[in-house]
Each structure stands twice: as C-alpha cells, then as structure tokens.
Amino acid sequence: xxxxxxxxxxxxxxxxxxxxxxxxxxxxxxxxxxxxxxxxxxxxxxxxxxxxxxxxxxxxxxxxxxxxxxxxxxxxxxxxxxxxxxxxxxxxxxxxxxxxxxxxxxxxxxxxxxxxxxxxxxxxxxxxxxxxxxxxxxxxxxxxxxxxxxxxxxxxxxxxxxxxxxxxxxxxxxxxxxxxxxxxxxxxxxxxxxxxxxxxxxxxxxxxxxxxxxxxxxxxxxxxxxxxxxxxxxxxxxxxxxxxxxxxxxxxxxxxxxxxxxxxxxxxxxxxxxxxxxxxxxxxxxxxxxxxxxxxxxxxxxxxxxxxxxxxxxxxxxxxxxxxxx
Ligand code: GDP
Numbered sequence: 104x105x106x107x108x109x110x111x112x113x114x115x116x117x118x119x120x121x122x123x124x125x126x127x128x129x130x131x132x133x134x135x136x137x138x139x140x141x142x143x144x145x146x147x148x149x150x151x152x153x154x155x156x157x158x159x160x161x162x163x164x165x166x167x168x169x170x171x172x173x174x175x176x177x178x179x180x181x182x183x184x185x186x187x188x189x190x191x192x193x194x195x196x197x198x199x200x201x202x203x204x205x206x207x208x209x210x211x212x213x214x215x216x217x218x219x220x221x222x223x224x225x226x227x228x229x230x231x232x233x234x235x236x237x238x239x240x241x242x243x244x245x246x247x248x249x250x251x252x253x254x255x256x257x258x259x260x261x262x263x264x265x266x267x268x269x270x271x272x273x274x275x276x277x278x279x280x281x282x283x284x285x286x287x288x289x290x291x292x293x294x295x296x297x298x299x300x301x302x303x304x305x306x307x308x309x310x311x312x313x314x315x316x317x318x319x320x321x322x323x324x325x326x327x328x329x330x331x332x333x334x335x336x337x338x339x340x341x342x343x344x345x346x347x348x349x350x351x352x353x354x355x356x357x358x359x360x361x362x363x364x365x366x367x368x369x370x371x372x373x374x375x376x377x378x379x380x381x382x383x384x385x386x387x388x389x390x391x392x393x394x395x396x397x398x399x400x401x402x403x404x405x406x407x408x409x410x411x412x413x414x415x416x417x418x419x420x421x422x423x424x425x426x427x428x429x
Pocket of ligand 1: 118119120121122123124125159306307308309311312336337338339340343344345346347349350398399400401
C-alpha cells in the first residue's frame with residue numbers, strides 16, 4: 104500500500120487523539136513506514152487504578168493498527184467490558200471506561216515503566232506488537248499534565264474531559280511539568296534528521312492537544328528554529344469543530360471562531376496552512392500561504408487524499424525558513 108519514495112524524505116507529524124489520528128492514518132498509507140514519525144500528545148495521560156493510561160497515544164496506536172472502535176469513536180474494536188462490570192459491582196470508579204483488551208495495554212505499559220523502560224520505549228514496543236510501521240513517539244518521557252482552570256475550579260484533564268464531559272467553562276489551561284520536560288532523544292533525532300522534508304501539525308485541538316507539546320521549551324525552540332517547512336491542517340470547518348470542544352473552548356477564551364485564530368495561535372511555527380474548501384473565502388485574510396481542499400475525513404480515501412494534498416503543499420514551501428510568518 105505504501106508508495107515508493109525515491110527521495111527518502113522523512114516527515115514528522117504532530118497530533119493529539121481522534122482528529123489527529125485520522126490524518127496520521129492517511130500519512131501512514133502514502134509514506135513508507137520508515138519515512139514517517141508521529142509525535143503524540145501526552146498531556147492527557149493519567150493514572151487510573153494505578154495504571155498509566157495514555158489516551159492519545161493509544162488512539163494513534165489503535166488507529167494505525169486498524170483496531171479502533173469505529174462505533175464508540177474511541178478504544179478497541181470488538182471490546183468486551185467484563186472488568187468494568189465487576190468494577191461497578193464492587194462500587195469502584197466507573198466514570199472512565201476501560202475495556203478488557205484496552206486494560207491490557209495499560210497494564211503492559213505500567214509494568215514496563217515500572218521495570219525502567221521509558222514511555223518512548225514502551226510505545227515502540229506496543230507499536231511493534233500491534234504491527235505498526237511508522238514510528239509513534241510520545242511528545243515527552245517525563246510527565247506533563249494538562250490542568251484546566253474552570254468555573255468549577257481547577258480540574259485534572261480527564262476529570263474535565265471525560266468525568267465532566269468538557270462541560271465546565273474554561274478560564275485558563277496549564278501544563279504541569281512542561282517547563283522541565285524535554286523531547287526524547289528519539290524525537291530530537293527525528294527533528295534533526297537531515298532527510299526531514301517537513302512537519303505537519305495534524306487537525307487536533309490546538310489548546311488541548313498541541314499546546315502541551317508547545318509548552319515544552321525544547322519542542323517550541325526546535326519548531327521555531329526548524330529548517331524545513333511546517334504546515335498545520337485546520338481543525339475548524341466553517342467555524343465549527345468536527346468533534347470535541349475546540350470551538351467551545353475558543354468561545355470561552357473569548358476568541359472568534361475563525362481559522363485566522365488558529366493561524367495566529369501557531370504564530371512563529373507555520374509556513375503554510377491547509378484550509379477547508381468551506382472556508383476558501385478566508386484564504387486572502389490569512390498572513391501565510393494556504394491550500395484549499397476538502398479536510399473533512401469521513402472515509403479512508405478522504406484521509407489519504409488530505410495527506411497527499413498536505414505533503415504536496417508542504418513541498419512547495421521554502422525550506423530555508425527565510426519566508427516564515429512571524
Ligand atoms: P482528541 O485528542 O481526541 O480530542 O482529538 P484531537 O485533538 O486530535 O482532534 C480534535 C480536533 O480534530 C477537533 O478540533 C476537530 O474539529 C478536529 N477534527 C476531527 N475530525 C476532523 C476532520 O475530519 N477534519 C478536520 N479538518 N478536523 C477534524
């Protein structure tokens with residue numbers, strides 16, 4: 104299925120969970136596996152039943168492995184719920200659902216971490232066992248925790264997102280641990296690979312899924328000083344999020360629901376922006392090169408077409424960083 108790439112170009116994609124994983128899947132279908140590195144948000148990670156759960160990393164792993172649960176929109180296909188049924192019977196916490204197979208992922212991850220493996224090592228191991236070709240790298244090995252300041256007080260990310268279904272109004276978001284965290288050696292190697300042709304920020308929630316990585320100084324500095332073009336794919340279509348609280352959060356932070364706000368949010372990091380056809384009229388107002396295409400990924404073909412359009416666009420942009428938007 105992978106296309107032959109005679110140039111051996113390497114690509115780096117940055118993503119969160121469900122939205123980002125859709126494009127990551129498209130990229131994985133058009134690039135040879137060794138040419139693609141996918142860096143995933145870990146700000147959503149938390150401990151539950153003593154286990155290390157990495158929701159976005161697992162969404163990407165399950166998506167690339169073709170194992171994701173398309174009915175639920177999260178977790179594994181063909182999942183069973185015996186563990187949760189017994190948790191409920193015993194009066195344990197049931198607000199965060201862990202399927203039986205999914206539970207195995209968290210148990211193996213936690214055991215490997217306890218034995219001294221890094222989160223990057225564990226993720227590589229899981230990806231290999233699931234038959235995934237591209238490198239999937241957590242944004243950091245050290246813990247970074249997204250914390251929401253809301254009208255219901257300070258909430259840990261999963262309490263806000265799953266426990267309270269993203270209903271509290273956000274006042275501010277912080278990323279505990281980010282300033283002392285750093286990209287893993289594997290991530291730095293991917294960023295500094297002389298064959299790197301471009302960086303793609305997937306259509307993920309900028310505030311919840313991409314900002315945790317950008318809050319890590321070693322990530323932001325390297326992305327600002329990149330020598331290859333970086334493009335973002337819009338997470339907004341017609342002023343609305345396809346799924347999730349991106350638009351709601353923008354409203355709560357007092358931001359207009361406009362793609363220009365996404366571009367502005369990524370100031371200093373982008374050389375181009377992939378805009379949905381619905382928003383074509385906004386292109387002239389944006390201060391950087393754009394490409395207009397269908398970005399709504401309903402089918403596998405949509406994912407592949409958007410991946411192709413994104414890389415083709417990125418290849419047209421200056422690689423030396425001299426014409427970057429500041
Ligand atoms: P999460 O971590 O599971 O919330 O997922 P992400 O942060 O990776 O993705 C959420 C964002 O993806 C939201 O802003 C959605 O609007 C966006 N999104 C989801 N599906 C699509 C799609 O098919 N096309 C585009 N352009 N954006 C999408």
